[in-house]
Amino acid sequence: xxxxxxxxxxxxxxxxxxxxxxxxxxxxxxxxxxxxxxxxxxxxxxxxxxxxxxxxxxxxxxxxxxxxxxxxxxxxxxxxxxxxxxxxxxxxxxxxxxxxxxxxxxxxxxxxxxxxxxxxxxxxxxxxxxxxxxxxxxxxxxxxxxxxxxxxxxxxxxxxxxxxxxxxxxxxxxxxxxxxxxxxxxxxxxxxxxxxxxxxxxxxxxxxxxxxxxxxxxxxxxxxxxxxxxxxxxxxxxxxxxxxxxx
Amino acid sequence: xxxxxxxxxxxxxxxxxxxxxxxxxxxxxxxxxxxxxxxxxxxxxxxxxxxxxxxxxxxxxxxxxxxxxxxxxxxxxxxxxxxxxxx
Numbered sequence: 001x002x003x004x005x006x007x008x009x010x011x012x013x014x015x016x017x018x019x020x021x022x023x024x025x026x027x028x029x030x031x032x033x034x035x036x037x038x039x040x041x042x043x044x045x046x047x048x049x050x051x052x053x054x055x056x057x058x059x060x061x062x063x064x065x066x067x068x069x070x071x072x073x074x075x076x077x078x079x080x081x082x083x084x085x086x087x088x089x090x091x092x093x094x095x096x097x098x099x100x101x102x103x104x105x106x107x108x109x110x111x112x113x114x115x116x117x118x119x120x121x122x123x124x125x126x127x128x129x130x131x132x133x134x135x136x137x138x139x140x141x142x143x144x145x146x147x148x149x150x151x152x153x154x155x156x157x158x159x160x161x162x163x164x165x166x167x168x169x170x171x172x173x174x175x176x177x178x179x180x181x182x183x184x185x186x187x188x189x190x191x192x193x194x195x196x197x198x199x200x201x202x203x204x205x206x207x208x209x210x211x212x213x214x215x216x217x218x219x220x221x222x223x224x225x226x227x228x229x230x231x232x233x234x235x236x237x238x239x240x241x242x243x244x245x246x247x
Numbered sequence: 248x249x250x251x252x253x254x255x256x257x258x259x260x261x262x263x264x265x266x267x268x269x270x271x272x273x274x275x276x277x278x279x280x281x282x283x284x285x286x287x288x289x290x291x292x293x294x295x296x297x298x299x300x301x302x303x304x305x306x307x308x309x310x311x312x313x314x315x316x317x318x319x320x321x322x323x324x325x326x327x328x329x330x331x332x333x334x
Contacts, residue, residue, distance in 0.1 A: 043282055076301035079282035083293045084301040086253055087275045123280075216280070216287065224287045 004028040005057040007050070012066060012106045015098020020070040022103055023050050025057035032114040034139075034245035035107030037100055038065040039121035039128045042086075044078030045069070048221060052120075059238060061245075062110050066103040068096065090161070093131055100132040116245045118173075120237070121146060122218060127164065133175065134167040140244035142176045142237055145215050147185035150194045168197060174204040176240040178233045180213035180226070208236060253277040262294045262305035269296050269303060281308035290314035 007025040014020040023045060027033065036056045040049040045067045056063035068091050073081035085091060104117045118140030121129035126146020133141035143149065153161040175198065179191045186194075188209055198205045210217065210229035217226035218233060254276040262271045271294040281289040289308040296303035309317065325333045 041280075043280055046282075073301035079306070080301040080304055082282070083275065083295070083304055083306065084297075086277065087255060087273060087293065087295055087297070214287075222280075222287060223285060 002029065003058040005054060007054055007057065010064070010106065012064070012099075012102045014066060014070075014102040015095040018071060020067055020099060020102070021074070022064050022066040022106070023053050024062075024064045024106070025054045026062050026110070027057055027060055030112065031060070032112050033060060033062045033110065034114045034241070035062040035064070035104065035110070035117040036241070036245075037103045037107070037117065037119045037132075038063060039096075039100065039119065039125035039132070040065050040068060041121075041123040041125050042082060044082040046078040048219065061241075062107045062113060064103045064107055066099045068099055093128075096128050097132055097135045100128070101136050104136060104138065114245075116140075118142065118241055118245050120144065123147075123216060127161075130164055130171070130175065131167065133173050134164065134170040136172075138173050140173055140176070140241055141171075142178070142240065144178050144218060144233070145180060145183055145186060147190075149186065149190075150197065151186065151190045165197065168203070169201055171198070171201075171203050174206070174240070174244050176236065177205065177207040178218075178229075178236065179207065179209045180215055180217050180229065181209050181211045182214035185215070206236075206240065208233070252279075258294065260294075262296075264305050265302060266299075269299060271296050271305065273297060278311075282306075284308035284310070286310060 005025050005027055010022050010024045011019050012022050038053050045065055049065050053063045053065050069081040069085045073084045107117050108115055116139045119129045119132050119138055120142035122144040126143040127149050129141050130143050130149050149164050181188055195207050213226040213229040216222055216224040217229040219225055256274050258274045260271055261268055273295040275293040277291050290311055292307040294305040
């Protein structure tokens with residue numbers, strides 16, 4: 001594999017049939033491909049998210065990140081878009097699921113798609129990856145330090161962010177969870193609670209909590225970056241996807 | 248973490264954004280990831296003019312200590328000004 005890729009902006013049919021922009025990348029060499037939907041974090045579809053999309057493509061996946069803020073801020077800078085959406089109360093869960101569904105359909109409709117699609121999200125996107133996997137026919141989900149999958153969200157947020165405990169029985173695919181021991185949201189106690197809950201429900205999952213790492217340890221341009229955790233985490237992600245999407 | 252916590256309020260004034268001066272009519276205040284500041288979390292303020300779209304924004308990302316000092320300075324100056332003009 002020479003890791004040659006093409007990356008471009010495409011349009012997908014999101015929630016309610018809305019046309020929204022997405023960042024898409026694909027390998028140039030031939031072969032049947034699984035797909036990965038990358039859910040961007042609260043700061044928007046930014047440079048780092050696009051780098052993640054390209055990384056999956058270089059590893060042999062069709063990869064896409066739908067711009068969850070396109071409706072409120074078409075064409076805006078990611079930080080301005082994030083601010084506009086925050087000012088309006090955030091992205092409702094139902095709309096997020098619809099947008100991920102549209103992005104996953106786009107990947108399945110590629111001519112050489114294998115039909116198997118996974119989802120990954122970081123931070124707020126981690127919770128949304130789990131949410132998506134509870135409602136959509138996906139084959140793998142990766143939650144990187146998503147808060148409020150369990151536990152109590154803060155009060156007073158205009159859109160009531162609620163935990164997913166009542167939706168976890170519908171989790172329809174294996175879940176990989178990567179967390180930092182020094183993170184407060186999700187805290188080690190919360191990820192242990194999630195671990196126990198999924199075990200009791202017979203849900204296939206694999207969790208790793210890294211000592212010396214807090215929130216956002218994958219973020220290479222933030223002080224929170226922890227190379228050891230991030231390198232190991234990427235290894236676990238591709239091993240997990242190799243089993244669930246490429247097998 | 249993404250704190251999600253956000254205070255939103257109406258304001259009345261002006262701010263200077265990427266396209267120059269503009270009226271600002273709304274504000275978001277939140278403690279969360281910055282887009283630019285070299286920190287994991289900052290106290291962020293967006294002064295907004297929603298009529299101008301997402302780019303109608305003046306943005307601040309402050310270290311918590313700086314944010315407190317700024318807030319205290321604002322309140323101190325408002326308290327010291329003529330009551331008829333600062334309430």
